[in-house]
Amino acid sequence: xxxxxxxxxxxxxxxRLAILAAAERLLxxxxxxxxxxxxxxCAAGVGKGTLFRRFGDRASLFHALLDERERALQERFIRGPxxxxxxxxxxxxxxxxxxxxxxxxxxxxxxxxxxxxxxLGGRLxxxxxxxxxAHVSALLGEAGYEAEQADYLADVLLAALAPPLIxxxxxxxxxxxxxxxxxxxxxxxxxxx
Amino acid sequence: xxxxxxxxxxxxxxxRLAILAAAERLLxxxxxxxxxxxxxxCAAGVGKGTLFRRFGDRASLFHALLDERERALQERFIRGPxxxxxxxxxxxxxxxxxxxxxxxxxxxxxxxxxxxxxxLGGRLxxxxxxxxxAHVSALLGEAGYEAEQADYLADVLLAALAPPLIxxxxxxxxxxxxxxxxxxxxxxxxxxx
DNA sequence: GCATGTAGCGGACTGTGGTCCGCTTAATCG
DNA sequence: CGATTAAGCGGACCACAGTCCGCTACATGC
Numbered sequence: 001x002x003x004x005x006x007x008x009x010x011x012x013x014x015x016r017l018a019i020l021a022a023a024e025r026l027l028x029x030x031x032x033x034x035x036x037x038x039x040x041x042c043a044a045g046v047g048k049g050t051l052f053r054r055f056g057d058r059a060s061l062f063h064a065l066l067d068e069r070e071r072a073l074q075e076r077f078i079r080g081p082x083x084x085x086x087x088x089x090x091x092x093x094x095x096x097x098x099x100x101x102x103x104x105x106x107x108x109x110x111x112x113x114x115x116x117x118x119x120l121g122g123r124l125x126x127x128x129x130x131x132x133x134a135h136v137s138a139l140l141g142e143a144g145y146e147a148e149q150a151d152y153l154a155d156v157l158l159a160a161l162a163p164p165l166i167x168x169x170x171x172x173x174x175x176x177x178x179x180x181x182x183x184x185x186x187x188x189x190x191x192x193x
Numbered sequence: 194x195x196x197x198x199x200x201x202x203x204x205x206x207x208x209r210l211a212i213l214a215a216a217e218r219l220l221x222x223x224x225x226x227x228x229x230x231x232x233x234x235c236a237a238g239v240g241k242g243t244l245f246r247r248f249g250d251r252a253s254l255f256h257a258l259l260d261e262r263e264r265a266l267q268e269r270f271i272r273g274p275x276x277x278x279x280x281x282x283x284x285x286x287x288x289x290x291x292x293x294x295x296x297x298x299x300x301x302x303x304x305x306x307x308x309x310x311x312x313l314g315g316r317l318x319x320x321x322x323x324x325x326x327a328h329v330s331a332l333l334g335e336a337g338y339e340a341e342q343a344d345y346l347a348d349v350l351l352a353a354l355a356p357p358l359i360x361x362x363x364x365x366x367x368x369x370x371x372x373x374x375x376x377x378x379x380x381x382x383x384x385x386x
Numbered sequence: 387g388c389a390t391g392t393a394g395c396g397g398a399c400t401g402t403g404g405t406c407c408g409c410t411t412a413a414t415c416g
Numbered sequence: 417c418g419a420t421t422a423a424g425c426g427g428a429c430c431a432c433a434g435t436c437c438g439c440t441a442c443a444t445g446c
Contacts, residue, residue, distance in 0.1 A: 009412055012424060037403060047426025052404060113313075120306075124361045152376040155362065159352035168317045169348065183345040191383055202442055205394060229432060240396025245434060388446085395440070402433090410425070416418095 016054055019044040023065060032062065032114035062115035063126070066108065073104055074131055090143040091192040094157070097136065098184040101161045106170075106177060112163040123162075132158055143192045153191065160187065209247055212237040216258060225255065225307035255308035256319070259301065266297055267324055283336040284385040287350070290329065291377040294354045299363075299370060305356040316355075325351055336385045346384065353380065 022044035026035045037058060041048045055061040077097055082088040084096040105112060116122050123129050133154045140150035159165070161184075169175045215237035219228045230251060234241045248254040270290055275281040277289040298305060309315050316322050330347035334340060352358070354377075362368045368376075 007413090007423095009423065011412065015425085036401085038401090041426090048403095049405080049407095049426050050424075053424075058403065121357055121361050121365070124357065125365060148372070149376060149379060151366075152362075152368075152373075153380065155358060156349070156353040156380060159355065159358055160349040162352065164314055164317065165348060165352055168314050169345075172314070172318060173344075175345075179341070180345075183342055186342060187346065187349060200393090200443090202393065204440095204442065208395085230434080231432075234396090241398095241433090242396050242435080242437095243394075246394070249434095251433065390444090390446105392444105393440105393442080396438100398436090400433105400435075403431090405430075406428090407426105410423105412423080413421090415420085 012054075015044070015046050015050055019046060019051060019054065019061075020065065023061065027065070027110070032110045057118075059115050059118045062111050063128075066111050066115060069104075069108065070128055073100065074135075076100065077135060090139040091188060094136070094139055094188045094192060095185050097139075098157075098161060098188065099181050102166065102177060102180055102184070105161075105163050105166045109163060109167050113167060116164060129158070140192070157187075157191075160184070205247075208237070208239050208243055212239060212244060212247065212254075213258065216254065220258070220303070225303045250311075252308050252311045255304050256321075259304050259308060262297075262301065263321060266293065269293065270328060283332040284381060287329070287332050287381045287385060288378050290332075291350075291354060291381065292374050295359065295370060295373055295377070298354075298356050298359045302356060302360050306360060309357060322351070333385070350380075350384075353377070 019040065023035070023040055026040060026043055037048060037051060040061075041051045044051070051061075055064055077084050077093075077100065079085055083092040084100055085093075088096070133151070136157055137147075137150045137154035140153050141147060145153065166180065169180060170177070212233065216228070216233055219233060219236055230241060230244060233254075234244045237244070244254075248257055270277050270286075270293065272278055276285040277293055278286075281289070326344070326347045329350055330340075330343045333343035333346050338346060359373065362373060363370070
């Protein structure tokens with residue numbers, strides 16, 4: 001996949017791929033919740049130390065698994081076709097952005113929740129959050145908000161699309177995906193224009 | 194404090210108070226993060242089993258410690274004086290509500306973050322969340338929103354006031370308490386009236 | 387008081403995330 | 417090639433949350 005630094009040792013690369021492949025398989029068989037790091041190390045045929053050396057901690061492993069799809073998602077709203085990508089009004093783009101995130105959560109909620117279990121701040125301090133925040137804030141800036149309020153509102157809008165909240169609304173509260181998309185659209189309409 | 198059920202055994206009550214007192218003390222000396230359940234059991238002079246029998250898990254212990262202050266907070270916005278309590282317009286009450294929550298987080302952030310570490314949904318499925326949600330949703334209803342959108346917006350507004358987000362904005366992003374209060378007011382102004 | 391049933395106790399135990407450190411082995415250089 | 421070196425390996429180990437179950441002692445009826 002990624003060429004990586006030229007100095008990655010052959011066995012290291014082999015193990016990294018083995019771990020990712022084994023993780024993918026275990027996630028498919030059991031859920032993310034049931035997969036333990038010991039099981040994964042065993043299934044990948046590596047020691048536990050190797051696992052943690054490569055991925056740091058459990059949450060980061062899930063981030064690594066999401067990485068490819070996350071990258072594609074970012075590509076779509078930064079350089080993809082309108083209304084999600086450049087070309088539409090800020091309002092159209094924000095509405096499309098929300099729909100896209102809701103779809104993404106619909107497909108990846110298992111991984112997303114599992115990746116969320118870092119104690120301090122969760123996803124807030126992850127670089128990925130910064131990219132989304134910058135995007136939303138820029139759209140709000142285009143829509144006429146002053147920079148500081150745009151940043152603030154970006155945090156608010158992203159909080160409204162946070163995986164744990166969406167999953168709660170979908171599952172516990174019984175909201176349909178369509179209802180959430182509609183409510184999001186009304187929210188954006190209130191804030192932009 | 195609470196009279197409790199008449200059938201609470203004397204030793205049980207004694208232990209409950211000892212645990213809460215010891216927890217309060219340890220939290221003051223070390224932080225919430227550094228306090229382990231073993232230490233607490235030891236400091237309170239009880240077995241670990243007793244600790245978990247009474248409080249269920251670590252997060253619930255912190256909820257119990259917050260309970261009194263949380264109850265007082267709810268009392269203030271449900272039955273207290275305006276503009277927080279009944280008497281003002283929905284918009285005034287929502288602005289005051291946000292300020293109150295921001296103050297509350299400012300004082301209790303240690304406990305609030307520690308109480309947040311439940312895997313599934315965090316505070317979303319706690320009864321306390323339901324009370325806040327009902328309050329905010331009712332105010333939005335008064336302001337003219339239809340019930341479903343009011344519920345949705347209540348979730349969004351509460352997400353904007355979630356302790357991890359506020360702590361992140363205050364600490365990492367360097368926003369002042371006054372800036373956050375101001376941004377909140379602008380947000381409410383956009384959504385109500 | 388004393389017997390009796392049971393709520394509550396406590397600490398040994400378990401499962402899991404994460405660390406440590408002596409050993410292995412891939413890459414590099416002569 | 418063989419020697420050198422350090423990146424990488426792996427599994428024993430640790431800390432901590434949460435469980436289990438035989439024992440204790442509180443409340444209740446006599």
